[in-house]
Amino acid sequence: MAQARQTGSAALLGTWKLQSFTTEDLDTGEKTELFGSQPGGYLNYSADKRMYAIVVDKHRNAPADLVPTDAERIALFNGLCAYAGTWSIEGDLVSHHVDTSWNESWTGTIQLRRFRIDGNNLYLTTLPARNPVTGKECISALAWVKVE
Template identity: 60%
Template sequence: MKYSAVIACSVLCAACMQAIGQERQSCTGPQLGTWALQSNTTEDLTTGEKAELFGAHPTGFISYGPDCRMSVILIKEGRKAPTVPTDAERVELYNGLVAYAGTYSIEGDKVSHHIDASWNQSWTGTTQMRQFRVEGKTLYLKTLPGKNALTGKMSSSVLILVKVE
């Protein structure tokens, strides 16, 4: 009887693994790879005012994998490196950061970031949609109109990134 249970369990596990393997997604296209942030400009949609919330020379990367997984880290220019951050320094570090990871899907000129983990817990489990285009070695992303996670104002941001080779 024990031997039959072991065989049944093994067959079930093999079937599950095969099903998981069949569900594995594959992404192709010019977005594949790692892209380095060159600029990030945000427009306040109420006033039309444009600002570089992360400075003129922010750093960061967006990576799109062939397994349809993606990750983003954007860092404000000039962040200070405290030895042991005070509460105020921790707030400043947090306010100079955007980071999340998950899966992505593409439909036409829109890429959807399906977020599994985020610096801002309110984004975890959501989908963030972006307009995108790739021109040669440059990736352009534009957020759709919405409440900015840093300012709370209705805005849209344009990110320009260059392919890392």
């Protein structure tokens, strides 16, 4: 945490590739990988204080045709999390001020993440909150690597 405080927002600048995403149910302690064991995704923090995040289950099935059926569309949506907005830092917390999202319930919210940077690795942990995929109270831990 000390390194993150010393380097401030400059340490977050750039593009990060998702390495892992684990969610812990606060009631049961059960840990799951909602987006599979090898999730795909990117996170970007720009100098103009804009950010975006996209996470996908890498094992989503492509639709049979260019236009997905309703069932295919639901499956694709269920394997996705994406949002964009602005960002700010206070201590070891980065705030994502969501302007647009895959799930309109996040649009207009502030998503808080604890962060730690270790070399080319970024670790984000959500604060306890209701998960938009499962509806359960949880904490999620995401590991990212800097794209060079």
